[in-house]
Amino acid sequence: MVLAPYGFVLPATITMLLLVVYPIVYGIYISFFNTNLVNKWKFVGLNYYVKAVQDVAFQHSLWMTVVFTTFVVLGHFVLGFVFANILNKPIRFKTFFRGVLIIPWLFPDVVVAYLFKWILNEQGGILNALLIHWGWISTPIGWLSSSATAFGCVIAASIWKGFPLVMIQILAGIQTINTDMYEAASIDGANGWQQFHYITLPALKPILTTVLILDTVWVFKQFTMIWLMTAGGPGNATMVSAVEIYKNAFNYFKYGYASAESVFILVICYLIGVVFRRLLRDD
């Protein structure tokens, strides 16, 4: 009987040890070697870590990741909040509106990436065609091929793809708030903004923190959309860390160096989690 709980958790635990712990440890091992993963295994110690700290390209990619994550998570939360609040009001066609607003989340990343690449395309892209038609611009703009606009476009596409999940989770949270509180507040003369500030926000705080942690970590790891839309370019205008590491590993075959870089990302992701969880615990 004492062994029963271990029987239940054993299959998942063994699988996770084999499929997560072992690969991570192996990844750290690789980061100490100059290797092609086949027959060249030259021990370099901590050299790659030192190199990564000094590498301007890696620093740039980390900064881009921070900017990307900040804007995308902010976008998810602003849109998620606005739509969740309205969907919680007694409005008609609620199911329809909610259903439509969830659609972006249902598309695979690959599909969303190519859809926006096509819309923004320099040749035949509908956005350029419309802007020229309305006389706002005279020649097509290479939205994804000029460094001034590429990053903004990738951020916009990522916001479009990801806000529904945040919206649904905030909506679920709002629906657990007792409506009597709003009635009491409005009798006492609180306006909409005050109700939001003093009732909605405090009640939602635990949920918001959880969603914030998960969303930040997910966006921080985002690879597919950026890789397929711009591959980090033009130049390094959209080079976030995930793309930088992928390129080092699978385009330049610098497996050891890429592994060292990803250990840094692992530590950063872990720290994000620790910081956010401390914020959560304080309340």
Place this chain on the structure above:
Amino acid sequence: MTKTQKNRLTATGHYTVLVLGCLCVLLPVAWMAITSLKTMQDITLSKGVELFPSGPSIANYITIWSDYPLFSYIKNSLLSVGGSTIFAVICASLCGYGLSRYEFTGKKFLLSFLLVTQMFPAVMKIIPYYKILVNIHLNDSAVGLMIVYASFSIPFCTWMMYGYFKTISTSLDEAARIDGCTPLMTFLKVVLPLTIPGLVATTIYAFLQNWNEYMFASVLISSDSKKTLTFAISTMADAYRIQWNYLMCASIIASVPTMLIFVFLQKQLIAGMTAGAVKE
């Protein structure tokens, strides 16, 4: 301004925001659908704004099946995603039940371990996975991909199932135990049937997550006959000239399963999406 006027104004504002939001969602999707009905001539020869195809036709949807081995892509996706989902949900249900019903050494550690693995960046795992799967000759195979996808799904699925099991009273377990059920029988015959909605949501979630996966498939799969659908779409665009109509057509085909799942299982899916957040 009277109160009714003010209310009407707020309501108008709400509908305006909702309609604008829906337009931002639907216009790109409509453009995808329209492009998929166009011929390549429509696309390359168009001057200025030509929103609609000269003769809308579903020809693309027919020829794409003969031009590309779509059936084999779909089969590969279903095999690796389906297999990993079933495996992950079995492991996650057992583990979630064990965590929700028993106190044991290492329980706290296991719970936070499952949460922390969510934070491991995929790009960190991809190099070791690549090397390991090459070593055991499972690269470029649906089975290899199945293993990788299972490792993605187990932590989150376990958390979801753990949340569902916690909502079910333990008095049922005790009653079953007094009637002489073994722990496994109690789980299978008494508790699991009560969590069917949660099980459905967890299964859908795992399926969608892996159906949409791209990066690992692109690194681990090399031969055309082994490609999954999402990876195959990206290689259609790698060609010398991008055939946008085919690409959009394939994109729609790849999105059909997720859309269908959503239409039929909307309630469970939304319950599943919110399970993690509300349970905290």
